[in-house]
Amino acid sequence: MAEQTQPAGKIAVTDAGRIPTVVVDDVHVIYRIHKGATSGSSPVSALKRIVSRTNAPNIREVHAVKGVSFTAYQGEAIGLIGSNGSGKSTLLRAIAGLLPPARGAVYTLGQPSLLGVNAALLNDLSGERNVVLGCLAMGMPPEEVKRLAPEIIEFSGINERGDFASLPMRTYSSGMGARLRFAISSAKKHDVLLIDEALATGDRKFRARSEQRVRELRDSAGTVFLVSHSLGSIRDTCERTIWLEGGVLKMDGPTNEVCDAYEGK
Amino acid sequence: MANTAVADPQSGLTPAQLAQRYGLRVAGERPPLVEYARMLWAYRHFMATYSRAKVASSFSSTQLGQLWQVLTPLTNAAVYYLIFGVILSQHRNVSNFIAYLCTGVFVFMFTQAAVQNGTSAITNNLGLIRALQFPRAALPITVTLIQLQQLLMSMVVLAGIVLLTGEPLTFNWLLIIPMLLLQTIFNVGLTMVMARLGSKVTDLKQVMPFVMRTWLYASGVLYPVTLFRQHLPHWAANLLECNPPLVYIELARHALLESNQENLVTSPTRLWLLAIAWAVVMGLGGFVYFWRGEEEYGRG
Numbered sequence: 001m002a003e004q005t006q007p008a009g010k011i012a013v014t015d016a017g018r019i020p021t022v023v024v025d026d027v028h029v030i031y032r033i034h035k036g037a038t039s040g041s042s043p044v045s046a047l048k049r050i051v052s053r054t055n056a057p058n059i060r061e062v063h064a065v066k067g068v069s070f071t072a073y074q075g076e077a078i079g080l081i082g083s084n085g086s087g088k089s090t091l092l093r094a095i096a097g098l099l100p101p102a103r104g105a106v107y108t109l110g111q112p113s114l115l116g117v118n119a120a121l122l123n124d125l126s127g128e129r130n131v132v133l134g135c136l137a138m139g140m141p142p143e144e145v146k147r148l149a150p151e152i153i154e155f156s157g158i159n160e161r162g163d164f165a166s167l168p169m170r171t172y173s174s175g176m177g178a179r180l181r182f183a184i185s186s187a188k189k190h191d192v193l194l195i196d197e198a199l200a201t202g203d204r205k206f207r208a209r210s211e212q213r214v215r216e217l218r219d220s221a222g223t224v225f226l227v228s229h230s231l232g233s234i235r236d237t238c239e240r241t242i243w244l245e246g247g248v249l250k251m252d253g254p255t256n257e258v259c260d261a262y263e264g265k
Numbered sequence: 266m267a268n269t270a271v272a273d274p275q276s277g278l279t280p281a282q283l284a285q286r287y288g289l290r291v292a293g294e295r296p297p298l299v300e301y302a303r304m305l306w307a308y309r310h311f312m313a314t315y316s317r318a319k320v321a322s323s324f325s326s327t328q329l330g331q332l333w334q335v336l337t338p339l340t341n342a343a344v345y346y347l348i349f350g351v352i353l354s355q356h357r358n359v360s361n362f363i364a365y366l367c368t369g370v371f372v373f374m375f376t377q378a379a380v381q382n383g384t385s386a387i388t389n390n391l392g393l394i395r396a397l398q399f400p401r402a403a404l405p406i407t408v409t410l411i412q413l414q415q416l417l418m419s420m421v422v423l424a425g426i427v428l429l430t431g432e433p434l435t436f437n438w439l440l441i442i443p444m445l446l447l448q449t450i451f452n453v454g455l456t457m458v459m460a461r462l463g464s465k466v467t468d469l470k471q472v473m474p475f476v477m478r479t480w481l482y483a484s485g486v487l488y489p490v491t492l493f494r495q496h497l498p499h500w501a502a503n504l505l506e507c508n509p510p511l512v513y514i515e516l517a518r519h520a521l522l523e524s525n526q527e528n529l530v531t532s533p534t535r536l537w538l539l540a541i542a543w544a545v546v547m548g549l550g551g552f553v554y555f556w557r558g559e560e561e562y563g564r565g
Contacts (some may be wrong), residue, residue, distance in 0.1 A: 019287055020283055020284070020287050020289065021289075022289075023280045023281075023283055023284045023289055024280075025279075025280035025281060025284075026280075069280065071280070071283065093395075094292070095292055096292065096293070096398070097292035097293020097294070097398065097560075098293065098395060098563060100293065100560065105280075105281070105284075105291055106291065106292040107280070107281075107284030107289035107290060107291055107292070108289055108290065108291075108292045109287065109288070109289050109290075111398045112292065112398075113397065113398065114395070114396060115396070122318075122392070122393065123392075124322050124325070125318050125319075125322055129314075129318045132314060133311065133314055133315055133318065134397070136308070136310050136311035136314055136315075137308075137311050137393065137397045137399050138397055138399075139307065139308070139399065141310075142310045168322075168325075181396070185396070185397075
């Protein structure tokens, strides 16, 4: 993979002396999924399975990431691109320590924080309470939470159309929920922040604000990973991009080069 | 694949060496037990806030709202009294059967709720677990804290029932505090065990109601515990008398019911020793057991 070791532009120049925050070393991730109700889900076949001691047929193993290696440094924003099912989200979850690699290892500085669209907080609680709980769950002291909570709600913009902060989160639109979650997660300075498609959900105004926030986070010596299908937001926020295809690292380099190659494939 | 051997072209280190040099740690690694306990302590505000929020929202969709915190234990007591006090009329040698029954029901429900909600402590919070990294033991502890707040409400109801049925208010009542403390520690441990089991064995949720019903009958809640001695072989009665809910229930009856002192299953000293032993064994054992599974929670 010539793209990675090639001294391409500013990345390789500034490599020396920089502090690595995430080292991914030949990682393979295999996870099991429940296929749900299938033809083999009748009581009789379940009994047969128990008697013959075979695994449930509705569980299938997926080899989602196949030997990916790279090193991320402080202050980098790295985009992850690739077609659906190429292992981007799985790789993020492995970095966050939520999925164990079957082979290889992920080393991180501090605790990476994963921000995903699907990661709902507590749906039956109000937005305000979710802000407080989310901040406490990230390990903030209570005084800081009290100070930051209004800012977070302000940043998320959920109160722009009436007082939504006091309503349960289940009443929010998916965009509002994602915005609030992004606002909560990005309120704390993370060493490593992993963002899964969150920037794509908000409206235009919020997108601009969140891109600004990602830049700030990166400047405060954090590393940001961004998974997105919108090459626009990757080009705007990341200077380095990793292209995954079928669980294999296809290309790793400056965003413009990788995105051009990805679009021209 | 040249990129797998060298992570940093400048220094020529392997990824593992590079990680070690800059103090990087393996992602999602389980911290040592003492460190884990310290982290958990740092999350005490989270646990307190979460349990308060949960209690506040628990009856938010009902018209009577928080009134159900009082109505639920009252209704429970009424149903059991109707069946076991009036229809089956079991109270041959217990002078104040209503108070006897209610004490048993409320104390047992505390442990029952710990088991039932513990089983889903992890599975109900997957959103939180997958989004944020925190010591997962905070979740079963929160579950217990929620139950504790509901128990305190039931205890107020119970105090009313006990006084209304003609029991005197004595200094013995103070013993209910250490007894509840011990039961809470026991419940925290039990919740952690159930949380880890429930996160792996999803079928457990279907089985637990039956287990809990059996446990209810084995705990002397609905009939005088002295019945065990009369109807069971000696060894089985001995075994049943060590049953933790039974121990805690008997201690509560010992503390609150002046009329029931001669009906205790065994001496109060022995009950206290058993209660302490159960709290220590379950509390510590459950915590260690839960900690050992820390890396697995929330994984697909």
